[in-house]
Every structure is written in structure tokens, then in C-alpha cells.
Amino acid sequence: MLRTITQLFPVWAILISILAYMQPTIFQPLKTYIVPLLVVIMMSMGLTLKASDFANVVKQKLAVTIGIILQFTVMPLVALLISYILGFSPELTVGMVLVGSVAGGTSSNVMCYLAKGDVALSISMTAISTLLGVLLTPFLSELLAGQAVDVPAAAMLMSLVKIVLLPVAIGIFINQFFHNVTKKLDSILPLISMAAIVMIIGIVIALNASQFAAIGPIIALAVVLHNGFGLLAGYWGCRLLGFNETISRTIAFEVGLQNSGLATALAMKFFTPAAAMPGTLFSLWHNISGSILAGYWSRKTVQDNSSSPVNTQAQVEKS
Numbered sequence: 039m040l041r042t043i044t045q046l047f048p049v050w051a052i053l054i055s056i057l058a059y060m061q062p063t064i065f066q067p068l069k070t071y072i073v074p075l076l077v078v079i080m081m082s083m084g085l086t087l088k089a090s091d092f093a094n095v096v097k098q099k100l101a102v103t104i105g106i107i108l109q110f111t112v113m114p115l116v117a118l119l120i121s122y123i124l125g126f127s128p129e130l131t132v133g134m135v136l137v138g139s140v141a142g143g144t145s146s147n148v149m150c151y152l153a154k155g156d157v158a159l160s161i162s163m164t165a166i167s168t169l170l171g172v173l174l175t176p177f178l179s180e181l182l183a184g185q186a187v188d189v190p191a192a193a194m195l196m197s198l199v200k201i202v203l204l205p206v207a208i209g210i211f212i213n214q215f216f217h218n219v220t221k222k223l224d225s226i227l228p229l230i231s232m233a234a235i236v237m238i239i240g241i242v243i244a245l246n247a248s249q250f251a252a253i254g255p256i257i258a259l260a261v262v263l264h265n266g267f268g269l270l271a272g273y274w275g276c277r278l279l280g281f282n283e284t285i286s287r288t289i290a291f292e293v294g295l296q297n298s299g300l301a302t303a304l305a306m307k308f309f310t311p312a313a314a315m316p317g318t319l320f321s322l323w324h325n326i327s328g329s330i331l332a333g334y335w336s337r338k339t340v341q342d343n344s345s346s347p348v349n350t351q352a353q354v355e356k357s
Contacts, residue, residue, distance in 0.1 A: 044228045048326045054236050058243040065244035075234040076303040077205050082227045084209015094162040105289045112271045114138035114178045120260050128186040133313035136301040137320050139178040141171035146291040149328040153335035155288035163292045172198045235299050242318040245311035261319045269294030283340045295324045
């Protein structure tokens with residue numbers, strides 16, 4: 039029952055968006071809850087991780103390295119390019135860059151499982167990109183959007199330590215040493231994270247309700263293009279480099295699905311509600327596109343090319 043509710047995330051997100059747009063006064067007073075809600079999401083993520091997830095990074099270092107490079111180059115650069123092509127204002131541009139500069143989203147792990155990908159690799163990549171993102175997100179945001187708008191990189195770094203690093207670390211610690219307790223929460227944690235993300239979406243939609251009709255469609259177009267390019271780059275980039283089908287599917291989700299809730303929270307904290315719109319719509323769309331792609335791949339047999347030298351190395355590392 040709980041899993042079914044969680045899998046219907048896109049439905050709840052759409053419903054809450056409609057409600058927030060029609061009745062913004064319900065959600066607008068909750069603006070200050072965005073960061074605490076994100077802390078809850080990060081803590082929930084930490085409670086699903088163990089030290090062994092990071093050890094797996096060493097076992098599959100080649101795949102992880104390629105994935106991380108694609109994650110923190112393709113996504114921020116494409117976000118900036120799309121913003122320029124569509125003529126976005128500085129505040130919308132920085133919102134797009136934030137979406138492109140954050141780590142992979144936790145929903146990628148679920149999509150990877152459904153698509154017959156390498157779940158262990160997915161979890162490892164999400165974990166390592168989350169930690170690297172604490173440093174890379176403010177750096178990339180200032181580098182790519184700093185000329186258009188003032189990006190407080192140092193303050194953003196400190197916020198990421200408090201919002202991401204500490205909650206995730208505490209969650210990992212608890213899960214590592216009290217796993218018998220946290221294991222009982224396995225079915226509840228995804229539901230808690232989903233509820234928190236849905237609430238963040240509702241708050242941001244409400245804060246932008248007055249201008250949503252004007253800027254919503256163009257931002258939605260940007261988000262669809264951004265997400266689609268990330269999925270394609272992750273998959274075909276790995277295929278061209280010789281990785282097998284399983285790993286390529288995994289990297290596709292890790293690159294294309296972003297921690298857009300974090301991008302939304304950072305935009306609200308350091309910029310404007312309008313800057314949070316790309317992250318909000320990305321949260322909605324990437325779960326829809328990811329579900330569609332996972333459903334498609336789940337019906338296709340995985341046919342790996344074991345003769346490829348890169349694939350062989352990846353398999354050796356995996357073993």
C-alpha cells in the first residue's frame with residue numbers, strides 16, 4: 039500500500055500544484071518550512087545508506103567516475119545553454135543552473151531498479167555525488183551564473199553543509215550502528231521524502247501563482263529539454279564509451295534525474311521565488327519522464343556486450 043502511494047508521486051505532485059495555484063494562500067505562509075523539509079529528505083536519504091555504499095564506489099570506480107563527470111559537466115552547461123537560447127532572465131537562469139549543478143536525485147535509485155539497472159551502482163553514485171555536490175554546487179553556480187547575478191558561494195557552501203552533509207552523515211551513522219531499528223523504517227522513508235518534496239512543490243507554486251501563467255510554460259519547456267538531454271547524454275555517453283546496457287541505463291538516471299528539491303531550497307534561500315521555479319517543475323517532470331523510461335526499459339531484455347574492453351573492466355570491478 040505504502041509503495042503504491044509512493045509510486046504515484048507524479049499524481050500527488052500534479053494535484054498539489056493545482057491546489058497551490060488555485061488556493062495559494064494555503065501554502066504561502068509555509069515558506070519558512072522549505073529548508074526544514076529538505077533536511078528531512080536528506081536525513082531520510084542518509085538512513086538508507088551504509089558505509090558499504092561508499093566502498094562500492096572503489097569497486098566500480100570507472101563507471102562512477104564517468105557518471106560523476108557527466109553529472110557535473112553536462113547538466114550545468116546544458117542548463118546554462120538552454121537559459122541563453124530561451125532568453126531567460128538572470129533569476130531564471132540561476133535557477134536553471136542550480137538544477138544542473140546539484141547532485142543526482144534519490145528517485146534515480148527507484149527508477150534504476152524498475153529499469154533493470156545496477157541498483158548498487160546507482161545508490162553509490164547518488165551518495166558520492168551528494169557529498170561532492172556540497173563543494174561543486176556553489177562553485178559551479180558562481181562560475182556559470184555569477185556574471186548574471188550575485189551568487190553567494192561561501193554562504194551557499196555553509197548552507198549545504200547544514201542542509202545536506204550533516205543530515206546525511208547523521209542518517210548514515212544511525213543506519214550503520216542501529217540498522218535493526220532503521221530497517222523497520224524502509225517502507226516509510228520513501229513516503230516521508232515524497233510528502234516533503236510534494237509540500238515544497240506546493241509552496242513554491244503558491245509563491246509564484248501570480249506569474250505562473252506567464253513564465254510556467256517556458257520554464258516547463260526548459261525543464262523537459264534539460265532532463266531529456268541529461269538522460270540521453272548519460273545513456274549514450276556510456277554506450278559510446280563501451281559500457282554495457284545495465285550500467286548505461288544506471289548512469290542515464292543518475293545524470294538525468296537531479297536533486298531538484300535541493301535546487302529549489304537554495305533558490306528560495308539565496309535568490310527569489312521565481313528562481314525556484316525551474317527546480318519545482320523539474321521535481322515534477324523528472325519523476326514522470328523517469329517513470330516512463332523505467333517502464334519502457336523494464337519491458338526490454340538487457341543484452342550486454344561482454345566483449346567490450348570497458349564493459350569487461352566494469353564487470354571485473356563489479357565482481
